[in-house]
Amino acid sequence: MNIIHSLTPPPRRGFLEKSLALVLGAISLAVPAAAGIAAFLNPWRQKTEAGQTLRVASLASLPLGGSPQSFPVIADRNDAWSHFPTEPIGAVFLQRIGESTVVAFQSICPHAGCGVSFDAAAKQFHCPCHGAKFEADGRRSGNPSVSLRDLDALDVEIRNEDEVWVRFRKFKTGTPDKIVRT
Numbered sequence: 503m504n505i506i507h508s509l510t511p512p513p514r515r516g517f518l519e520k521s522l523a524l525v526l527g528a529i530s531l532a533v534p535a536a537a538g539i540a541a542f543l544n545p546w547r548q549k550t551e552a553g554q555t556l557r558v559a560s561l562a563s564l565p566l567g568g569s570p571q572s573f574p575v576i577a578d579r580n581d582a583w584s585h586f587p588t589e590p591i592g593a594v595f596l597q598r599i600g601e602s603t604v605v606a607f608q609s610i611c612p613h614a615g616c617g618v619s620f621d622a623a624a625k626q627f628h629c630p631c632h633g634a635k636f637e638a639d640g641r642r643s644g645n646p647s648v649s650l651r652d653l654d655a656l657d658v659e660i661r662n663e664d665e666v667w668v669r670f671r672k673f674k675t676g677t678p679d680k681i682v683r684t
Contacts, residue, residue: 553671553682555657558606561664564598569622570638571596572609575670594656594668595620595627597638606668607640608654615675618653627653650678 558573579586593609611618616631627636635644640653657669674681
């Protein structure tokens with residue numbers, strides 16, 4: 503008799519209640535965990551603007567036919583969960599070529615990402631990292647293999663007859679194509 507008794511399965515009392523409690527407990531933990539993970543990852547899911555139009559200078563600060571001048575680009579910046587109000591986010595070169603016509607170039611070399619400077623005597627932009635030279639209109643000069651593309655031009659608007667607004671964008675460096683970084 504002992505042998506037959508050990509082969510019978512134990513009674514299943516409370517199985518449904520225990521299973522239901524386990525499922526409800528898992529759900530009660532999963533809901534806040536999922537909400538927390540979603541809140542944590544939210545800044546990475548948000549799409550960034552492919553450039554914003556910002557006021558950079560006044561038209562009066564640019565002499566007609568003068569050399570390109572560097573201007574800081576000031577804006578509010580959001581970096582994941584942090585907000586940084588009114589700080590420099592880059593720089594542009596502006597040159598007034600007509601009564602109300604201004605051209606703008608990104609101040610970063612498209613080859614390696616170094617900051618370029620403008621040599622007024624030579625009337626050229628110069629990259630200190632690899633010696634690339636660019637004409638005042640942004641075209642590559644000298645050895646074109648030193649840089650993959652011309653300086654990156656930016657869109658400019660004149661507003662209120664004296665405000666120079668630039669659509670500030672950053673581009674991927676080291677590529678022959680002008681690709682906007684987001």
